[in-house]
Amino acid sequence: MPKYVLVGASAAGIGAVEAIREIDKKGTITIISDEQCPQYSRPMISDLISGKADFGKMMCREHEFWEKNDVQALTGRTAVSLNLSEKYVMLDKGDLVDFEKLLVATGGRPFVPKIEGSDKEGVFTFTTLSDAESLALKLEKAESAVVIGAGLIGVSCTEALVKRGLEVTMVELQEKILSLILDPTASEMVENVIRKAGVTIVTGQTVKRIVGKPENDKAVGGAVLTSGDQVDCDVVIIAIGVIPRIELVTGTKVKTNRGILVDKTMRTNVKDVYASGDVAEAYDFVYGENRLLPLWPLAQLEGKVAGYNMAGKKADYPGGTVMSSLKYFGIPVISIGVANPKDPDPYEILVNHDPERSLYKKIVLKDNQIVGVTLVNCIEKAGVLFHLMKNSVNVKKFKQDLVSDDFCLATLPRSLRRKLYPGEYK
Amino acid sequence: MKRIIVKEEHCIGCGLCEVYCTVQHSKSKDIIKAYNKEKPRPTSRVTLEVHKPVSFAIQCRHCEDAPCVTACLSGAMKKDEETGLVTHDPDRCIGCWTCIMVCPYGAIKMDSSGKVVSKCDLCAELDIPACVANCPNDALVYKEVKK
Numbered sequence: 001m002p003k004y005v006l007v008g009a010s011a012a013g014i015g016a017v018e019a020i021r022e023i024d025k026k027g028t029i030t031i032i033s034d035e036q037c038p039q040y041s042r043p044m045i046s047d048l049i050s051g052k053a054d055f056g057k058m059m060c061r062e063h064e065f066w067e068k069n070d071v072q073a074l075t076g077r078t079a080v081s082l083n084l085s086e087k088y089v090m091l092d093k094g095d096l097v098d099f100e101k102l103l104v105a106t107g108g109r110p111f112v113p114k115i116e117g118s119d120k121e122g123v124f125t126f127t128t129l130s131d132a133e134s135l136a137l138k139l140e141k142a143e144s145a146v147v148i149g150a151g152l153i154g155v156s157c158t159e160a161l162v163k164r165g166l167e168v169t170m171v172e173l174q175e176k177i178l179s180l181i182l183d184p185t186a187s188e189m190v191e192n193v194i195r196k197a198g199v200t201i202v203t204g205q206t207v208k209r210i211v212g213k214p215e216n217d218k219a220v221g222g223a224v225l226t227s228g229d230q231v232d233c234d235v236v237i238i239a240i241g242v243i244p245r246i247e248l249v250t251g252t253k254v255k256t257n258r259g260i261l262v263d264k265t266m267r268t269n270v271k272d273v274y275a276s277g278d279v280a281e282a283y284d285f286v287y288g289e290n291r292l293l294p295l296w297p298l299a300q301l302e303g304k305v306a307g308y309n310m311a312g313k314k315a316d317y318p319g320g321t322v323m324s325s326l327k328y329f330g331i332p333v334i335s336i337g338v339a340n341p342k343d344p345d346p347y348e349i350l351v352n353h354d355p356e357r358s359l360y361k362k363i364v365l366k367d368n369q370i371v372g373v374t375l376v377n378c379i380e381k382a383g384v385l386f387h388l389m390k391n392s393v394n395v396k397k398f399k400q401d402l403v404s405d406d407f408c409l410a411t412l413p414r415s416l417r418r419k420l421y422p423g424e425y426k
Numbered sequence: 427m428k429r430i431i432v433k434e435e436h437c438i439g440c441g442l443c444e445v446y447c448t449v450q451h452s453k454s455k456d457i458i459k460a461y462n463k464e465k466p467r468p469t470s471r472v473t474l475e476v477h478k479p480v481s482f483a484i485q486c487r488h489c490e491d492a493p494c495v496t497a498c499l500s501g502a503m504k505k506d507e508e509t510g511l512v513t514h515d516p517d518r519c520i521g522c523w524t525c526i527m528v529c530p531y532g533a534i535k536m537d538s539s540g541k542v543v544s545k546c547d548l549c550a551e552l553d554i555p556a557c558v559a560n561c562p563n564d565a566l567v568y569k570e571v572k573k
Contacts, residue, residue, distance in 0.1 A: 041500055043499045043522065052520065053500075057500070057517075057518060060501035297496065304496060323527060325522060325523035325526065325527045380526060382532070383527060383533075386530070406476070408475040409532055410481060410482060411477045421530070421531070423490075424432065
């Protein structure tokens with residue numbers, strides 16, 4: 001009876017539990033999480049702040065998930081070290097958990113740069129439930145906020161704060177918001193909607209100092225920008241990005257780069273030791289190499305693949321790529337792969353931009369294969385494009401149709417559909 | 427296990443599948459009221475896809491290994507172990523559109539409310555799904571398939 005030990009109980013851990021139990025009903029599964037309450041959806045902490053979801057709705061699996069899957073859940077416990085030769089994990093109180101197969105799914109932690117005054121009361125990060133809970137408490141008395149970073153987390157947090165009635169200033173170091181996933185056109189479309197919602201967006205700047213309130217220097221009173229201007233606020237949220245939590249394997253034989261290196265089965269270089277989720281560098285099929293892609297759906301898929309392999313069913317991770325869907329401020333956006341190639345040379349770019357209807361479709365091709373998709377306000381066929389992309393389909397014959405208003409499955413030649421969707425033509 | 431089979435060679439592009447799906451998923455179940463009174467108009471979960479001369483109707487295929495279930499952020503999209511159906515719980519859905527991004531068929535839609543997604547439920551309360559029952563040329567067929 002194999003002993004599976006999973007460190008981390010978020011998307012990758014959940015995916016792994018489900019996959020293991022599909023194959024192996026009996027092996028013991030122990031999951032270790034330093035959070036008191038795992039199996040909630042981290043991307044939903046913004047919905048908790050905005051009031052759209054309560055705690056119950058944030059549970060992305062049923063309450064009896066651990067019991068139902070016969071998982072021993074060690075929550076609120078930290079895995080502090082790893083012994084690979086004797087195959088155990090040591091926990092915070094010195095107790096040891098033996099494993100036969102180990103999954104490291106420790107995720108990421110928010111990156112917090114050194115900012116003078118960041119130790120003041122009212123400075124938050126925005127990654128975990130406990131971040132959200134402490135922020136929510138503070139918000140009961142707050143009227144204004146500065147959000148540092150206008151990536152996915154920053155934008156999601158900003159929307160939630162606006163819904164709570166706060167006056168928000170978003171500060172982004174790049175010239176455009178969401179610059180990692182959107183080109184300037186799409187970014188501007190989103191920016192306009194956010195501005196209309198009353199948010200002040202400051203780009204090309206960062207916060208160099210957080211200052212206190214005149215009556216209480218320990219509490220956040222304002223943020224001083226690179227320009228020297230001060231924005232008065234009651235809270236500062238740092239949403240610059242996450243870095244992989246690799247400490248558990250540091251100093252062991254497990255190879256790391258910025259994250260833990262894995263093969264297509266999500267195994268590390270050490271037998272019986274797997275890694276998945278934000279802590280792992282998994283395969284990106286667009287870039288053709290392994291890299292960090294801290295995204296919930298990919299983490300869950302990686303965990304699932306790891307789980308299968310741990311339980312003895314051979315499975316390969318098909319690869320992911322940077323892929324985001326945005327719901328914020330009522331403007332649906334999907335961006336997959338290369339959004340904005342710096343060197344346009346090897347690429348061909350197809351665009352359908354209709355400012356009047358506020359529609360934008362952009363496809364980036366390389367050697368007649370789709371490597372990038374950006375859709376604003378017209379997202380419903382994104383999955384078909386993603387399927388073409390994943391399967392490296394040569395789209396030369398119908399490429400102009402890809403950005404047309406009525407692109408759909410029927411646009412694809414029948415022979416291609418037969419090949420791509422074999423199940424439909426049994 | 428019954429599923430809807432799409433026969434594109436029989437499709438005449440009339441769109442009745444969409445009409446009857448809309449009615450079936452309306453509050454009134456009445457065609458006039460569903461189209462004229464219910465605001466927003468209920469979403470048809472089947473889509474008539476047209477790229478002349480090709481046309482066919484497509485709805486959720488209830489994939490064996492469903493990408494939308496793995497990608498779902500909130501747990502709203504689930505695979506029913508007994509029936510094999512992919513089920514969607516609008517009360518849990520947060521409208522993040524992640525499932526739309528990964529559905530290879532483009533068969534998940536934004537609900538007309540704009541707040542959640544909407545997809546085929548195989549008309550759980552009917553013996554034969556509305557789109558199939560009202561297709562005039564058997565371009566949609568409801569039949570037993572092997573797992």
